Amino acid sequence: MFTLAYHAVLRIGEMTVNNKNYNHVISLSQVVVLHNKLVINFMDFKHSNGKQFHLEIAKNKKDNICAVTALTSYLTLRTNETGPLFLNSSGEAVSRQLFQHALNGALNFCGLSRAYYKPHSFRIGFATNASAKGLSTETIRTLGRWKSDAFKLYIRQSGQISNL
Known part of the structure; x- marks a missing residue:
């Protein structure tokens, strides 16, 4: 989930349920894994206003962390x-609380302070890295499905820390 959260610039509400709220949660039917890429068809998201968004993530053979490979591995374990x-191990939608618990465990394992990392950190990390690589602000806005310039x-x- 962490890898896809970063590479697909996902909001926590697009991956997890909160109080049984499934409004913007990506369903299995919205995801297609092909040989060399992953396709997510966002049918409904925070600022969609009825518009859909089609995101393709290429397989990354040069990186140890590949969203396509990770999701393919997960899908071999998930029921159809x-x-x-x-879904969690009981077959229920992953809750926001479970995601936060797993993130806290990963941070503890790595010796990182939980004060600086939140579920939204994956979007922040993507926007920061994309900007550093020279992607245009319009491209970053589009990939993250931001309606405004709030993504800026x-x-x-470099060196700036925030606990957003």
Whole structure:
């Protein structure tokens, strides 16, 4: 989930349920894994206003962390039942609380402070890295499905830390 959260610039509400709220959660039927890429068809998202968005993520053979490979591995374990993309071991939609618990565990394992990392950090990290690589602001806005220029607040300068 962490890898896809970063590479697909996902909002926490697009991956997890909160109080049984499935409004914007990506379903299994919205995801297609092809040989060399992953396709996510966003049918409904925070600022969609009825518009859909089609995101393609290429397989990355040069990186140890590839969203396509990670999701392919996950899908071999997941049942083919319809519903949210991410399910816990009991077959229920992953909750926001479970995601936060797993993130805290990963941070503890790595010796990183939980004060600086939140579920939204994956979007912040993508926006920051994309900007550093020279992607245009329009491209970053589009990939993250931002309606406004609010994403510019997510772009961190070298050494800048925030607990957004």
